[in-house]
Amino acid sequence: MKKIGLFVITVIFSLSLHAQAREYYQLKIYSFETDAQQQTTDDYLKTAFLPSLKRLGIQNVGVFKPHPTDEGTPKQTYVLIPFKSIVEFGLLDDTLAKDKTHQETGKTYLEAAHDKAPYTRIESIFMKAFVDMPKMEPSKLDGPRKDRIYELRSYEAATENLYRKKVDMFNAGGEVKLFDQLDFNAVFYAEVLSGANMPNLIYMTTHANREIRDANWKAFVESPEWEKLKVIPKYQNTVSRNDTRLLYPTEYSNY
Numbered sequence: 001m002k003k004i005g006l007f008v009i010t011v012i013f014s015l016s017l018h019a020q021a022r023e024y025y026q027l028k029i030y031s032f033e034t035d036a037q038q039q040t041t042d043d044y045l046k047t048a049f050l051p052s053l054k055r056l057g058i059q060n061v062g063v064f065k066p067h068p069t070d071e072g073t074p075k076q077t078y079v080l081i082p083f084k085s086i087v088e089f090g091l092l093d094d095t096l097a098k099d100k101t102h103q104e105t106g107k108t109y110l111e112a113a114h115d116k117a118p119y120t121r122i123e124s125i126f127m128k129a130f131v132d133m134p135k136m137e138p139s140k141l142d143g144p145r146k147d148r149i150y151e152l153r154s155y156e157a158a159t160e161n162l163y164r165k166k167v168d169m170f171n172a173g174g175e176v177k178l179f180d181q182l183d184f185n186a187v188f189y190a191e192v193l194s195g196a197n198m199p200n201l202i203y204m205t206t207h208a209n210r211e212i213r214d215a216n217w218k219a220f221v222e223s224p225e226w227e228k229l230k231v232i233p234k235y236q237n238t239v240s241r242n243d244t245r246l247l248y249p250t251e252y253s254n255y
Contacts, residue, residue, distance in 0.1 A: 023134060024084075024085065027202070028124050031074070032119055032120055041118045051101075056095065061082070063078070063253040064152075064249055065078070129188060130176065132189070141185065147209045148208060150249060151246055155242055158240045179220070183216065189203040
C-alpha cells in the first residue's frame with residue numbers, strides 16, 4: 001500500500017510540475033484618441049513599467065504597434081507580459097503600487113487627471129501557454145523593427161467543444177510543429193482563459209517583413225502536412241472567426 005501511495009504522490013507531483021511549466025500571458029491593448037495620449041503611455045511603459053517588471057524578474061515583455069493599413073491605422077499599443085504562475089500575475093498590481101521607484105518614474109501617467117486620461121480604454125486578455133509550446137520564445141529577428149511582422153491571430157470557435165478540438169489540432173494534430181518546420185518563429189501559442197471573444201485561442205508568429213510573411217503562409221497552405229491535417233473529420237468547423245493583426249515591435253520592446 002505504501003508503494004502505491006508513493007506512486008500516486010509521485011504522479012501528482014509530476015503532473016503539477018508539468019502544469020507549472022506552462023507560462024501564463026497577459027495581453028493588454030491600449031486604445032487612444034490622440035497622439036498625446038499615446039505618447040504619455042509610451043513614456044510610462046518605457047521609463048516606468050518595463051523597468052519595474054525587470055526588477056521583479058519578469059523578462060521578455062513585448063510592446064507593439066499596428067502596421068499601417070489602407071483603412072487607417074488604429075491608435076493602439078499592445079503589451080505582452082509573461083508570468084510563471086497565476087499568483088505572480090495576481091500580485092503584480094499591488095506590488096507596483098508599493099514600488100516607490102515605479103510610482104515616481106510613472107507619475108505623469110499614474111496620476112493623470114480624469115479629463116486628461118492617457119488612454120481611452122485598456123482591454124486585458126489572460127492566457128495559458130499550449131502544451132506543445134509551454135514557454136515564450138522571443139523572436140530572433142534582427143532586421144529593422146518597422147519592417148518586422150509580428151502576426152497576432154485569434155481563432156474563435158462556435159462552442160467550447162469545437163474550441164478544444166482546435167487546440168488539440170495545434171498540439172496533438174501537429175499544427176505547432178508544422179509552423180516550426182516552416183520557420184514561422186512563433187513567440188507563443190495560448191488558450192484564452194479570460195477575454196472578450198471566448199472561446200478562442202491566440203498565437204503570435206514573426207517574420208522579417210511582409211513579403212516573407214506572405215511566402216511563409218503560401219508554403220503553409222500548400223504543404224502536404226496541412227493538406228492532410230485540414231480534412232481530418234474531428235477538426236472540421238473548429239474556427240468560426242479569424243482575427244488577424246499585423247504588428248511591429250517598438251524600439252523599447254524587449255523583442
